[in-house]
Every structure is written in C-alpha cells, then in structure tokens.
Amino acid sequence: MKEMSKEILFSRDAIQKRVQELAGQISGDYAGGELVVIGILKGAFIFMADLVREIGIPCKIDFVRVASYGASSESSGKVVMTKDIETSIKGRDILIVEDIVDTGLTLQYLVDWLKERNPHSLKICVFLDKRKRRKVSFEADYVGFTIDDGFVVGYGLDFNEQYRFFPDVYVIEQ
16 A cells, blocks of 8 residues: 555544434435435445434345446546446335545436436435536435545545545545
C-alpha cells in the first residue's frame, strides 16, 4: 500500500447514529409493507448490512454490480452492468442502496434499467451525496451525509480495492 494522508470525515459513532435515523425514516415510509433492498456492489455492502439490520419491516435482499470507475479515482462516464438482480421486482417496493452518488450517471442508469421491470415504487438511499460533481440531474430519496469534493474511503468505500475495512470515513490524499 502506498503511503497516504487521511483525515477523518465521519466517525463510526456518527455513522451508526445516522444509519439508525435513516432506517427509522424508511421503516415509517414503508410501514406495514415489505421492501426489496438492492445493494450496489461492492461499496454499499457495509452500509446496506447496517441499514437492513435497523429497518423495522421485512426486507428481501438482492445485489447488482455496476462499474464506472475501474482503477481510477475519476468516473469514466461509461456504466457497465456486471451482475444482475435475481429477484423479480414487478409490483414490488424497491429501495436501491448505494455508497456514494457522485456524477449521478451510475444511479441514473440503474434507476432507468430497473424501472423497465415495473416495480410498484423505487427509491434510492445513498450513504454519501457529493452534489458538486453531478453531471445529470439526480436526487436520492434518503441521504446519509452530503459532502464536498474530495476522495473518501472507509465504511465500504475504496480506492483501487483498498481501505474498505476502515470503520470510519476518511478523506484521503495520495
């Protein structure tokens, strides 16, 4: 691993508190129902696991894998689907869980793609929202934290498959 400079952005305690707040809001919005929660691999897996454990209604779980970064810190702008969902979502309430929305291209692609399968409803929950970098008009329904520009790692977020294991979120410079 290369040496890097890192500064804590969100502590594990702040993250846990915010996840509980989001889960409460989602549970209230879908009270009496059942959700199909679709996580976007790989970055969202930790956030999604914590969120689902806090949501107070039944949830079915599935995953997709899409890529737009490769080994770079900048989005390529080209979205590639590498793993499809295995659950039928027709007529179901869907919650997409993502680690970070940056340009908005990946999530817009995924939302459009899933809407073709005729869900009853489709909402987005993102852990981090980096609004300054949007290339398309895109708003998540549930947002953990809004951040300025900067490259972040930890709590599932990586740089070139490294640093996902950090329990806190850091801004890094290499």
